[in-house]
Amino acid sequence: MITNVTADFDEKYVGTVINDRYKVLKLVGSGGMGSVYLAEHEILRKKVALKILHYEQSKRKDTVERFKREAIAASNIGQDNIVDVTDFGYTEEGNAYFVMEYVEGRSLADVMKEKHILPLEFAVSVAAQIAVALYSAHGKGIIHRDLKPENILLTTKDNVYPFVKIVDFGISKILQDDVSPDERFRTLTKSGAIFGTPEYMSPEQAAGESVEPASDIYSLGVIMYEMLTGRLPFFDDNYMKILHKHQYEFPELPSNINPDIQPDVNAIIMKCLEKKPFNRYGTMLLLSNDLKNIYVKYKLEDKLSLAFLFNSGTVRSVNPSAEMISSEDIIRMLNSSQDEKVKHVRAESGSSGNALKIVIVVLLLILAGIAVYAFAGKQNPPMIAERTELSKYDDKKAEIKEEIPQKKEAPADKKSADTTKKVSKKSVPMMKLTVNSNVKGVRVFNNETGKTICKTPCTKKLPRKESEVIILGFEYEDYSIKPMAVTLDKDMTVNLNLKQEVDNG
Numbered sequence: 122m123i124t125n126v127t128a129d130f131d132e133k134y135v136g137t138v139i140n141d142r143y144k145v146l147k148l149v150g151s152g153g154m155g156s157v158y159l160a161e162h163e164i165l166r167k168k169v170a171l172k173i174l175h176y177e178q179s180k181r182k183d184t185v186e187r188f189k190r191e192a193i194a195a196s197n198i199g200q201d202n203i204v205d206v207t208d209f210g211y212t213e214e215g216n217a218y219f220v221m222e223y224v225e226g227r228s229l230a231d232v233m234k235e236k237h238i239l240p241l242e243f244a245v246s247v248a249a250q251i252a253v254a255l256y257s258a259h260g261k262g263i264i265h266r267d268l269k270p271e272n273i274l275l276t277t278k279d280n281v282y283p284f285v286k287i288v289d290f291g292i293s294k295i296l297q298d299d300v301s302p303d304e305r306f307r308t309l310t311k312s313g314a315i316f317g318t319p320e321y322m323s324p325e326q327a328a329g330e331s332v333e334p335a336s337d338i339y340s341l342g343v344i345m346y347e348m349l350t351g352r353l354p355f356f357d358d359n360y361m362k363i364l365h366k367h368q369y370e371f372p373e374l375p376s377n378i379n380p381d382i383q384p385d386v387n388a389i390i391m392k393c394l395e396k397k398p399f400n401r402y403g404t405m406l407l408l409s410n411d412l413k414n415i416y417v418k419y420k421l422e423d424k425l426s427l428a429f430l431f432n433s434g435t436v437r438s439v440n441p442s443a444e445m446i447s448s449e450d451i452i453r454m455l456n457s458s459q460d461e462k463v464k465h466v467r468a469e470s471g472s473s474g475n476a477l478k479i480v481i482v483v484l485l486l487i488l489a490g491i492a493v494y495a496f497a498g499k500q501n502p503p504m505i506a507e508r509t510e511l512s513k514y515d516d517k518k519a520e521i522k523e524e525i526p527q528k529k530e531a532p533a534d535k536k537s538a539d540t541t542k543k544v545s546k547k548s549v550p551m552m553k554l555t556v557n558s559n560v561k562g563v564r565v566f567n568n569e570t571g572k573t574i575c576k577t578p579c580t581k582k583l584p585r586k587e588s589e590v591i592i593l594g595f596e597y598e599d600y601s602i603k604p605m606a607v608t609l610d611k612d613m614t615v616n617l618n619l620k621q622e623v624d625n626g
Contacts, residue, residue, distance in 0.1 A: 132148070134158060134212075139160070139210075139218065140210055140212070141163065142208075143162060144160055145158045145160045145171060146158070149170065154174060154178055154184060154188065155172050155174040155175050156173055157170055158172075158173070159171075159223060160220075168223045169222065169223050171220055172220075173212065173216055173217075174188055174217050174218070179215065179216040179217060185217055188219075189209070191219070191289065191290045192209045194258075194263045194290040197261055198254075198257055198258050198263060200254050200257040200258070201254075202250050202251070202253065202254035202285045202286060204222055204224060204286050205221060205222050206220065221288075224276050226277070228270060229270035229271075229273035230269075230271045230273075232275060232283075233348065233351075238350065238351040239349065240424070241349070241381075241415075241419065241421065242416075243283065243348075244345060244349050245415055245421060245427075246283060246425055247273065247285055248341060248345050248348075249413065249430055250284070250285035251268070251273065252412065253405070253406070253430060254285065255268075255287070255334075256405035256409065259337070259404070259405060259606075260590060260592070260606030261604075261605075261606060263290070264333065264334055265337050265340075266317055267318060268321060268337055268340035268344065269318045270344060271289075272287060272288050273286075274286040274287075274288060279429070281426070319360045319363040320353050321343045322339075322340070323335070323336040323339035323340060324339070324396050333569075334405065335401050336398070337405070338393050338408060339393060339401060341405075342394040343394070345393065346372065346375055349375055349379055349390070350375050350378040354372035368396070372394060374387055375387055375390055375391075389412065404590065406590075413431050549584060550585040551583065552583055552609055553581075553583075553612040553613075554574070554607065555579070555580045555612075555614040555615070556575065556578065556580075556593075556615045556617065557578050557616050558577040558578065558597075558617035558619060559618050560577075560597060560600075560617075560619045562576050563577040563596070563619070564576055565577065565581075565593055565594075565595060566593070566595075566596065567591060567592075567593070567594070568592040568593060568594035569591075569592060577617065583609060584609070585610060585611075589609045590608055591606070591607055592606050593606075593607055593615065595617060597619065
């Protein structure tokens with residue numbers, strides 16, 4: 122009976138005009154929350170997609186909240202690979218709707234059903250575009266949380282195919298909302314339900330924990346795995362078993378399923394699929410850089426051009442010589458158990474394994490040099506004393522004199538060490554962050570750690586880091602201020618214009 126009501130509701134809008142602006146032409150698709158229609162603007166004669174909540178869902182506050190959040194998230198990103206939302210409103214019956222750009226094409230899910238295993242150049246193209254798009258979203262504090270092939274549309278733009286368009290931010294997480302994370306989680310999950318698609322969920326999302334950008338990186342890793350092997354890393358008829366596998370089991374290497382997959386491609390996918398978020402790529406931009414290296418190494422440009430993406434300012438801002446294993450990764454490996462080291466080294470096969478060997482050799486050479494220098498420093502003073510003092514005094518006095526230079530030189534060594542520390546501190550490049558606001562006393566803090574940076578108006582020096590981004594949070598009385606992403610590779614100035622929200626009751 123409910124299905125018939127929904128069907129009647131879907132057909133009801135075809136041929137009608139919504140709010141004197143959008144003429145509904147036909148039904149495109151229908152999902153659990155709402156239906157999507159092809160419509161045309163009455164004045165501009167421009168085709169658009171119209172998403173309207175189902176009748177039975179429009180009365181639920183949590184559903185309407187997610188629906189609004191999808192519209193807000195998509196409209197705030199403003200990136201070519203993300204479907205833009207241009208309008209929001211309510212039908213005469215009170216059903217919420219929003220208007221987005223209409224994309225002519227097919228979903229990645231449909232393409233994979235037809236092709237089964239996709240060529241490397243096709244998979245790299247899709248993955249790289251998704252990575253750059255979500256890097257932009259993450260920079261604005263928006264996490265998708267339901268990345269899957271059904272939400273990836275493939276179209277043609279400026280003679281480029283596949284051109285990616287990401288849709289459905291219905292369960293996206295908007296960082297630093299005016300509602301606390303715990304309260305928002307309880308509101309949107311009701312009886313503890315976990316929103317998302319089990320096959321593409323990160324371990325932390327499957328466990329019902331708070332998600333960060335690393336969760337989207339994991340989901341993209343699942344998509345890459347599926348594109349290149351023709352199957353999911355974890356699958357089962359029981360959804361709960363799938364969630365358990367994401368948390369506790371390791372997937373089979375992609376190359377074991379598809380022998381054509383090279384070790385460095387293996388390493389990229391497996392790094393995305395690390396169980397712990399901090400072991401994955403630090404940002405989507407770092408992932409896109411490694412995809413760019415694959416694109417160049419295997420001369421994929423001969424088969425498919427990605428110049429529009431890899432020559433963009435966003436991707437070029439990454440240090441091209443950056444290794445897949447960072448100093449933080451090395452520290453974690455040295456502090457981890459032997460089993461974890463073996464798993465990590467296997468996952469990071471290929472070029473990353475060689476990079477680790479080089480780093481370890483260099484570290485050993487440095488430690489050996491320090492040991493030799495320290496040993497020589499301790500032996501030299503007695504030798505000098507032996508040459509100068511023995512000619513003036515007898516053997517007994519010489520033994521006493523030999524100790525004097527060591528005592529006098531100790532402070533000198535300490536002073537030299539202090540000087541070295543000061544020089545090393547000065548050698549660390551810094552960037553200057555300046556934050557101004559029309560209201561004094563706004564607290565500026567690291568949105569990820571919660572640590573206060575300064576209060577406006579203020580200028581703060583931070584370590585300069587190429588291709589790194591910090592998400593700034595802002596707090597002042599009852600104002601709701603969205604977080605902002607700031608790059609750490611150059612001096613930055615942020616100007617805040619706080620406006621008191623009007624309470625309409």
